[in-house]
Amino acid sequence: MWTREQPERTRWLVQTKIHPPLPRDDTIPRPRLLSALHEGLTSCRLTLLSAPAGYGKTTLLSALPAAYPSLPLAWLMLDEDDNDLALFTAYLITALHRLSPDCVATSYSLLTELANPGAETRRVIGVLINDILHSFPDHFGLIIEDLHRVDEPIIYATLDYLLEHLPPQMHLVITARYDPPLSLPRLRARRDLCELRTGDLRFTLSESAALLNDTLRLNLSPDDLIAIQERTEGWPVGLALLAGSLSNIPTPTGRSDFIAHLAHTDRYVFDFLADEVLNRQPPELRTFMLKTSILSELNPALCRAVTGRDDTAAMLETLERRSLFVTPADPSRSTFRYHPLFAEFLRHRLACEMPEQVTDLHRRAAQAQAVPDRAIGHYLAAEMWETAAQVIEQEGGRLLHQGLLDTLTTWIRALPNPVHDAHPRLLYLAGACAWRKDDWEAARPLLQRALRAFEDCGDEAGADEALADLATCALLQTDFGRADTLIRQALSRSIPLHSRVQLLMGRAWLKLMIGGWAQAAKDLDAALSVTRNSTDSQALHTLALYLGHLLVALPGGLESVEHFCRRATTHLSPSGLSRLAIEGQMTFIHFWRGRLDAALQAGDVALAISTRLGGYPSWDVDIAVVLGTIHAARGEYATADHFFDLMRRQIERIALDEPLTIAYLYPLGRARWLQGRMEEARRVYAQMEAATGPLDLPFSPMLRTTMRGLLEIADRHYTAAEKSLLQATQMERAMPPAAIFGSPRLLLACLRLEQDRPQDALAELEPLLAECERDGTPGRIFQQGAAAVPVLRLAAEHSDHAPFAAHLLDLLGATGEIRPTPIPETGATLTSRETEILRLLATGATNRAIAEQLV
Missing domain, CATH: 3.40.50.300 (P-loop containing nucleotide triphosphate hydrolases)
Incomplete structure (x- = not known):
């Protein structure tokens, strides 16, 4: 944090x-x-x-x-x-x-x-x-x-x-x-x-005079100053070099002669003056400067390692005192840098004068470097390929975690191919970089080569990592058959915790998409179990990002996911991606639990985090559909429209495959139906019918059928509506995650009541009330909005779950005085409110008109 x-x-x-x-x-x-x-x-x-x-x-x-x-x-x-x-x-x-x-x-x-x-x-x-x-x-x-x-x-x-x-x-x-x-x-x-x-x-003539005469007290004549200004053209580093040379000439005549010689030389002024400065230093200091020129920064320890001297702190003080182009790099003046131009000059002289020592100097520097990245640079400069490869292998995991993929790739590419072949981990790191950059074509062969090489040399841990990444690649490429096989193999091995979580959650979603509910539930439970007592932030972050509303509806999912979300907030960043994922998940969980104010608050927090992070449509769309559903169910249609508009914009931004849009179109169509905006509801249904393809979700037929039933109710085609809702009810029983969309059984109960069959309505509703009360999921019924009020009022009077039905009415804002009305053939009664609703339905009033009078 x-x-x-x-x-x-x-x-x-x-x-x-x-x-x-x-x-x-x-x-x-x-x-x-x-x-x-x-x-x-x-x-x-x-x-x-x-x-x-x-x-x-x-x-x-x-x-x-x-x-x-x-x-x-x-x-x-x-x-x-x-x-x-x-x-x-x-x-x-x-x-x-x-x-x-x-x-x-x-x-x-x-x-x-x-x-x-x-x-x-x-x-x-x-x-x-x-x-x-x-x-x-x-x-x-x-x-x-x-x-x-x-x-x-x-x-x-x-x-x-x-x-x-x-x-x-x-x-x-x-x-x-x-x-x-x-x-x-x-x-x-x-x-x-x-x-x-x-x-x-450029230095002006007066600034040059201030440096040479006022500061350094060289007492140069006006003619000498003009000559210097003309030769150096006010170049500050040239003047500084010249000052270093002139300060070593004791007489005014000697200085004038030197200036005259400088004025007539054809050599590049920097090379001429730098040579002068370097060659005027004592041999030991000169050698020290050449050898330490390979260092990005100079401190006593590094200089000692490179030069073998024990007096490096004193040598650095001498460089600073003599103004030999070093600048303090920290307030303690324990670390220095050469001027870049002077460092280039020194390295060139080193290569000319001591070529046989350059490799050894880089080796010494690398071994003494406290910063691994700089050590690798020295090993590569020394062409110490084997040692460089070993250090890259050691540091590669850190760079992967930090996202420094270009740096890691550059290092690996700097090594000769035979070194790659001798180091399977280099192949693995190169492949891991490639798939993280979405370069699947490059990643797959590298990871396959790494896997074979790890297996050949008996490196089980390396093989486990390569296999896990291959499985992830296949999953991300939607090669589901291959992904399933690779995930099964990888999970049987000792892979890192975050990789295990990623593969378990990846397979849970894969199974969810193809109707494998039991396996999806097992994988979700396994992922939650392995992180239950963990403080591994990478594993917790991975799990947070993979959670989704559909997983919550799996058996046991609600309690365990809610527990994880509450615990994860103490270990993860308060304002990053993982917090966005957690708040988004809690938006749905609060809604599902009937904690509506908490859901709205969590949704606002999640959207605010998303906005601060630049916008994440894949999360925004899920949050928006929940918030839109809550407001639509409460009859707050203008606010609901705002969130459904946000949902549609975000769907367009992420270019969601058409079959996947059905999960968002159905709540929108239901909201339009609740508002009585039937033409719009029909257009949404037409979109749902057209949104088919290879990625069609298992519950899509149920949602299409349910939406058709809603429209048939609106058209008073009750026989057709009953048939549609019965079909949807059969489909619902085969797919537990579909519960997040509400239940067609509730709509069937509403239809029975509208057909003046209150006993049948209660018979349809009772089991659903029992399930929702047992599981603590009133949101499953609440989302049907005003349409659910008549049957809930009936249940509040005549059901074994009357208190729960009354609680739902309270969530819908539909509480009020209940005066019983008899139910034919039973001796039971309907309230006056329910009687009024039935009267409105009989006159052909729209759901919107009914809702406005109810709430």
Whole structure:
């Protein structure tokens, strides 16, 4: 669950990448640029610092917090390893969490619950935007440094989406060596873009003089300063390199001679000056710089491992003291970074001067790295394929769980094919990544190869995982025959708990769709049983997402699912997907139990969570149909229409197969019938009749027949209606889950009463009342709305379950004075209300007209 502390699942992220860089003591004040930055941060969506390496972009930004301490800033420094959309998004949210711990709770919950967050990043960013909009009270800036280090188009598309919908209190600052492929022309046209480019970032002559003479006290002549300015063109890193060389020349004449030589050299000024700086260092320091250039960050432990020296802390202090292009990466100044341009130069020199040592240096770095992802990078750079494969195998499960599928796939592809063949788990991880990205064609052969390889080497645990994923693939591809076989095989093995839950629930739904009620009930019970005492959040999350209203109607389903939902709320995120699933399920359970106010409240909570998460039509449609049914049954037709309209919109969004729409069309058709909107009810019935196909649900014929019976009642074709409802009643007995739609037996009882056969009506109704009272499911009868009132009034006077019938009347808002009326041939009586209803029916009044007079 979310806390003010950084979430456990993001603590593996490199924390120094979300800390602002500390300004150097010798930084030259640049108030004109800081003012321009501040202006951009307060008036534009995006401030872009676009210039080649060495133009002081990071140095300038590092001075911003001190210059404007009241402006909150979040920071993210990118590197090449961030070329994974899921990883990029995790860093983005974590950077904002550091700025305001409470503001990104919903977006973090969503990010951690998605199996493939990279595929739904627009949704995550949308939720993040809403989090910021409602949780950040003040203007703030998010600084993203070195955007050029990532080249994945989807990352830029995500940033474009963020910029297009940026909350008004948020402002982005991006640094890059060249213009990123963002919608800059559109932002520029809207005056939403502040740009600082090479010409802006160059040192002016006065700034160069301030650095060289005022700060470093080199006492250069005006002519020397002009010569330097012309040769370096105000390039900050060139000036810094030059200052390092000049500070080692003791005489003014020597400095002038050096400047003159620089002015006439044809070499690239950086290479010339970097060589000068490097070659002027003591041999031990020079070697230290070359060897440590392979590190993304420098700290004493890593430097000790790479160089073999025990004085690495002192060496790092020397680098900082001599201004040798290192920047503190944390407030304690225990970790440093080389300037990117200088690091590239050092690595090039290392490859030229010590090529035979590069592999060993990467090996040492990898073995000392506390961050596994960086260790893998070093092993791959050293072409230590076997060791890299072993570490990838160890870390692969974590990356799968975190949704870093692109990163994991990139690592595996970097290994030679023979290494894949020798490591079945690499094949499995590649296949697992593929199916999570819905690439079934790639996933299946990889998982099959992995399964065979695991079996050949006797790795039962690996074979179990591969088999479980193959079964899931078959299920998701609707290859039901193959899925059934694979699920049976997988469940007989020792697969992980979350996989067992997924397969049990998958098979429960599979059996439900083909009428295998007994097996579906067993699988549901098994899934609930294995999680009953578990705190495994992944297994609980999986079970929550697989629950559905039809499963509740299975034998024993209601009590066990309700118990699970109540327990799961203490272990799962309060605002994520699993909570949406739980609240959606409780909406139906409360309704089924007759707790109508609780159902409406849970439904509102669920829809609000769905909205915060960017909308989940597959859950929204189930919630909407329950809420619409409740309001229609209570005669609140305008509100019911609102929810049924939502239901239809969501069905269109998810492009539901036509046969599957019948489960939603029937409640809509019944609501229209209750309202007396018969033409609309007939149109719904026509849609139900047309919605046939290979995926036709087992209870679809019952729903079509019941709907036909309702229309026949409306048309006073009572003989035909009786025949239809008798057929529907026979069908109902063969399929327990159909109970969620109400019972045709109740409608048959209503028809008997309308035919002036009250004894037959009671005979039909009594068993249903007994079942619902025993099971605690008044919602099964309640959903028939005003149509049920006459027979319920009859039962309230003459049934063995009179109190329960009275309770149902109360739920329907149809309680009132009951004055008996005799029932012919029995000596029993009907109330005046029932007599009035029968009188209205006899005059041809619509159900809507009857309902309006009843409630």
